[in-house]
Amino acid sequence: MDDAFTARLDLASRALGGGVVHANDEFFAAADHLVLPEPPTFSPRTFDHKGQVYDGWETRRRRTPGSDVAIVRLGAPGVIHGVDVDTSFFVGNFPPFASLDGLAVDGHQVPPDAAWTALVPKSPLNGDSRNLFAVSDRRRFTHVRLTIFPDGGVARLRVHGEAIPDPALLPAEFDVAAVTAGATVTGCSNMFFGRPHQMLMPGLARHMGDGWETARRREDGNEWAEIELAAPTEVTFVDLDTSHFKGNAPGAAALRGTDGSGDWFDILPRVPLSPDTPHRFPVRPESPASRVRLDIYPDGGMARLRIIGRPDRAFLTEKFRRHTEESRRP
Ligand SMILES: NC(=O)NC(NC(N)=O)C(=O)[O-]
Numbered sequence: 001m002d003d004a005f006t007a008r009l010d011l012a013s014r015a016l017g018g019g020v021v022h023a024n025d026e027f028f029a030a031a032d033h034l035v036l037p038e039p040p041t042f043s044p045r046t047f048d049h050k051g052q053v054y055d056g057w058e059t060r061r062r063r064t065p066g067s068d069v070a071i072v073r074l075g076a077p078g079v080i081h082g083v084d085v086d087t088s089f090f091v092g093n094f095p096p097f098a099s100l101d102g103l104a105v106d107g108h109q110v111p112p113d114a115a116w117t118a119l120v121p122k123s124p125l126n127g128d129s130r131n132l133f134a135v136s137d138r139r140r141f142t143h144v145r146l147t148i149f150p151d152g153g154v155a156r157l158r159v160h161g162e163a164i165p166d167p168a169l170l171p172a173e174f175d176v177a178a179v180t181a182g183a184t185v186t187g188c189s190n191m192f193f194g195r196p197h198q199m200l201m202p203g204l205a206r207h208m209g210d211g212w213e214t215a216r217r218r219e220d221g222n223e224w225a226e227i228e229l230a231a232p233t234e235v236t237f238v239d240l241d242t243s244h245f246k247g248n249a250p251g252a253a254a255l256r257g258t259d260g261s262g263d264w265f266d267i268l269p270r271v272p273l274s275p276d277t278p279h280r281f282p283v284r285p286e287s288p289a290s291r292v293r294l295d296i297y298p299d300g301g302m303a304r305l306r307i308i309g310r311p312d313r314a315f316l317t318e319k320f321r322r323h324t325e326e327s328r329r330p
Pocket of ligand 1: 054058
């Protein structure tokens, strides 16, 4: 099956601010575990007052017909390309079937009579494994609802897709390289220790594992990453944050941009970098950029990359409109 969607951003992740807003039953384990960014873990023969401790959402054994549900508010609303219903470590207690629905709400509350859209029909699950389901609906959703039949445990719910922010909620100038704004990594030379999209995650990096890190380069040349920005943008500031990279920060970096025509121009000509330091550079590039290339010399780690500027509002509005109109239709 097509599982290419697993490389996409997890829109539900707590790392983006996603959260569980409702679960009808959490007897054995809290549904909040569903959106944790870390892979699930298990410690055998570890019992609390309710039973064996699980790193997931686990409901009690049903004695009446029915199903159990959990509703997740996406950290970044967007278009869902596929989901992973991960039942890791649930063996004698995984749900044999699950389904997933989506909802797009204006504002912040889920109305009790909301009309949910089916994204994954009731489908069989395997225990102690990832269960991948592609989603073909290309509308924008703010919430998903996981239903398990009849009961049981799910370790994580990953909702892979592309973030589509509401332009009405974005200021005139913001970080257009942020994954929550819809920026994506389109290529990189090396990601041995850490994937480059981590540079584009919200907030400060928590530790060295929370950034882009290459292997030590043993030949000539330098490492690089390319990013498609949320929209064509007049860039005003570039942040290169090497926090936590103390013995392995790049010695220098440069940022170039293109408007898609194939011509590249300097946004930030090569500058020296210090270890474990958030650097900010005011810039005045000659043109708006829709894509950028970060070169680091020769290799190393970057905790965060921020590209602040004034995006093309019409571009953002059209992207939002294209994915939104129909998902709001009753
Ligand atoms: N040994 C178990 O895991 N039992 C049960 N679950 C927990 N959490 O104890 C159950 O009945 O599914």
